[in-house]
Amino acid sequence: MATSTLGFALLGLLARKPRTGYDLTQAMRQPIGYFWSASHSQVYPELAKLEAAGYVNHSVIDGPGPRDTKRYTISAAGRHILAEWAAKPAAPATARDEFLLKIYSLWLVEPARARELIRAQRAAHQAQLEHYEQIAREVESEQIDRLRDPTTPEFSSYATLRRGLSFERHARDWCEWLLGALAADPEPARSADSPG
Amino acid sequence: MATSTLGFALLGLLARKPRTGYDLTQAMRQPIGYFWSASHSQVYPELAKLEAAGYVNHSVIDGPGPRDTKRYTISAAGRHILAEWAAKPAAPATARDEFLLKIYSLWLVEPARARELIRAQRAAHQAQLEHYEQIAREVESEQIDRLRDPTTPEFSSYATLRRGLSFERHARDWCEWLLGALAADPEPARSADSPG
DNA sequence: TAGCACATGTAACTCGTTACATGATTTG
DNA sequence: CAAATCATGTAACGAGTTACATGTGCTA
Numbered sequence: 001m002a003t004s005t006l007g008f009a010l011l012g013l014l015a016r017k018p019r020t021g022y023d024l025t026q027a028m029r030q031p032i033g034y035f036w037s038a039s040h041s042q043v044y045p046e047l048a049k050l051e052a053a054g055y056v057n058h059s060v061i062d063g064p065g066p067r068d069t070k071r072y073t074i075s076a077a078g079r080h081i082l083a084e085w086a087a088k089p090a091a092p093a094t095a096r097d098e099f100l101l102k103i104y105s106l107w108l109v110e111p112a113r114a115r116e117l118i119r120a121q122r123a124a125h126q127a128q129l130e131h132y133e134q135i136a137r138e139v140e141s142e143q144i145d146r147l148r149d150p151t152t153p154e155f156s157s158y159a160t161l162r163r164g165l166s167f168e169r170h171a172r173d174w175c176e177w178l179l180g181a182l183a184a185d186p187e188p189a190r191s192a193d194s195p196g
Numbered sequence: 197m198a199t200s201t202l203g204f205a206l207l208g209l210l211a212r213k214p215r216t217g218y219d220l221t222q223a224m225r226q227p228i229g230y231f232w233s234a235s236h237s238q239v240y241p242e243l244a245k246l247e248a249a250g251y252v253n254h255s256v257i258d259g260p261g262p263r264d265t266k267r268y269t270i271s272a273a274g275r276h277i278l279a280e281w282a283a284k285p286a287a288p289a290t291a292r293d294e295f296l297l298k299i300y301s302l303w304l305v306e307p308a309r310a311r312e313l314i315r316a317q318r319a320a321h322q323a324q325l326e327h328y329e330q331i332a333r334e335v336e337s338e339q340i341d342r343l344r345d346p347t348t349p350e351f352s353s354y355a356t357l358r359r360g361l362s363f364e365r366h367a368r369d370w371c372e373w374l375l376g377a378l379a380a381d382p383e384p385a386r387s388a389d390s391p392g
Numbered sequence: 393t394a395g396c397a398c399a400t401g402t403a404a405c406t407c408g409t410t411a412c413a414t415g416a417t418t419t420g
Numbered sequence: 421c422a423a424a425t426c427a428t429g430t431a432a433c434g435a436g437t438t439a440c441a442t443g444t445g446c447t448a
Contacts, residue, residue, distance in 0.1 A: 004435075005294055012301040022399050035296035042436065044401060064444035065399045083304040089316055090295040094408090098201055099286040100231035100356050105208040107352040108279040114346065120285055150310065150378050156303040159377070160296050163370050170366040174359050181355070182346050200407080218427050238408065240429060260416035261427045290436090 003053065003081065006046050009036045011082040014056060014074040016153045020063075021047055021070065031157065034164055047072060055081065103178075115182050122175035129168035136161055199249065199277065202242050205232045207278040210252060210270040212349045216259075217243055217266065227353065230360055243268060251277065299374075311378050318371035325364035332357055 003011075013019060013027050024047070025040040027033075038046075047070075050056045055078030063069025074082075099121060106114050139147065139158060146154040199207075209215060209223050220243070221236040223229075234242075243266075246252045251274030259265025270278075295317060302310050335343065335354060342350035 005297065006435085008301070009297055012297065015301060015304065020399070021401090022397095025399095032297070032300065033291075035291050035293040035300070037290045037292070037436095039437065040400075041402080041438080063399060064397095064446095066443045067400045069399060079304065082301055086298045086301040087305045087309045087313060089313060090298055092320075093292070093294055094233045095229075095231045096233070096289070096292070097231040098289055100359060101201065101205055101208065101228070102282045102286055103355050103359070104228065104231075104352050105204070105211060105278055105282040106355065107347050107349050108211065108275065109283045111346050113283045117283060117285060124288075148377075148380065150307050151303050153303050155377070156300050159299050159302065159374055162373065163296060163299070166366045166370045167363075170362045174362045177358065178355055181344075181351070184344065202407085216427075217429090218425095221427095233408095235409065236428080237410080237430080259427060260418095260425090262415045263428045265427060 003050070003055070003085075004046065005036070006038050006042060007050055007055075008082060008085050009038070010043065010046060010050065011055060011074055011078050012086075014072055015079055015082055018071050018073040020061075020072065024072070035160065050078065054078075111182050115179060118175050118178050118182065122172055122179065125168050125172040125175060129165065129172060132161060132164045132168060136165060199246070199251070199281075200242070201232070202234050202238060203246055203251075204278060204281050205234070206239065206242060206246065207251060207270055207274050208282075210268055211275055211278055214267050214269040216257075216268070220268075231356065246274065250274075307378050311375060314371050314374050314378065318368055318375065321364050321368040321371060325361065325368060328357060328360045328364060332361060 009028070009032055010024055013024055013032060019027070021040065021044050025038070025043050028036070028038045028043065047056065047058075051058060051072075054075060056072045056074055058070040058072045060068045061071050102117070106117075109117070139154070139161070143154045143158075146152040147158045149155055205224070205228055206220055209220055209228060215223070217236065217240050221234070221239050224232070224234045224239065243252065243254075247254060247268075250271060252268045252270055254266040254268045256264045257267050298313070302313075305313070335350070335357070339350045339354075342348040343354045345351055
């Protein structure tokens with residue numbers, strides 16, 4: 001009964017603090033959602049599997065709705081397999097970038113439309129970069145000490161944040177380069193009509 | 197009968213030149229494989245769907261084995277939907293980076309083992325970077341003219357290559373930063389023993 | 393009182409991976 | 421002659437998305 005990657009994502013969250021399935025689903029949008037995602041329909045069955053394997057436990061707390069509200073806690077065994085999994089090299093990821101796939105066929109698109117597409121993508125990267133920069137300012141001012149200690153969860157979170165910052169910068173800059181390459185727009189056949 | 201992303205990957209390859217299902221499967225490892233991948237068991241059924249939709253045609257050519265060898269060619273309709281798809285913004289991709297997920301739980305790993313993990317990752321990025329640099333040198337010396345014209349397939353391929361170069365550099369540099377952060381290794385409890 | 397946040401589940405479907413299956417041609 | 425390459429398919433399974441289903445408590 002091997003734990004799935006999603007299981008390790010959930011354990012990674014529960015290793016920081018106990019949460020409900022609902023909380024975990026929310027967390028799969030924002031902190032962890034930057035590098036792994038899942039919907040609630042995946043989370044609840046996965047929690048059941050983790051509990052069957054002895055990696056988490058739950059206690060019933062008061063809450064709304066027709067069913068029990070369950071707060072999940074990681075077990076010692078859960079913490080242990082999580083640490084073991086984290087220390088082993090990740091399997092080479094199969095890249096899936098739909099945007100790059102579009103770029104691969106961009107030569108079929110009129111340069112004007114292509115520029116529109118890239119501008120939108122650049123804006124998206126810029127916005128995400130600013131979002132990360134905001135978070136970075138906050139954690140850097142509030143948790144300076146813990147960010148330096150690699151045995152704190154804050155260190156790990158900060159490391160992933162730095163990666164996000166770096167990624168968005170490189171992606172934005174590449175869009176910038178591509179816009180420049182599209183703007184040059186030599187179109188040899190019409191060179192007599194072009195202004196520059 | 198909406199064409200899947202894999203379908204557009206295959207059309208993107210066929211828009212450059214006709215190929216067999218086998219050729220396409222190989223291409224899903226190397227040129228396109230850098231940002232999209234698929235195994236032959238996905239490729240063959242997808243080709244049948246594309247043909248049913250009128251986006252590709254095949255002709256039987258001589259070849260080995262118990263079944264016909266088919267060479268697929270993109271149709272005018274196929275070229276058209278491919279260009280339309282490429283011009284429209286990509287749906288925000290759900291990030292799935294198992295390595296970053298491990299980093300998120302790296303605080304549970306002994307710093308010595310953590311450094312080992314990051315060093316291996318850095319080496320992988322460095323190797324991939326050098327591979328891309330080799331390809332870049334080749335295409336830059338052989339196809340300088342076409343690389344400047346955004347209506348050539350060479351331009352599109354080169355744009356994705358530049359993205360690969362930029363990505364690997366940023367990823368390697370981030371590993372470098374993380375190694376530095378792990379090497380500092382303050383371990384406050386032992387501060388009396390530490391040199392700094 | 394309408395809508396949203398909280399809270400948990402199942403079902404149907406699509407996408408992707410791994411394994412099963414066959415067989416000719418070329419190269420060592 | 422053994423192994424790799426060329427070449428095409430199907431089947432079983434797992435992972436992920438979307439839709440279905442239910443119901444409370446708070447706020448506008």
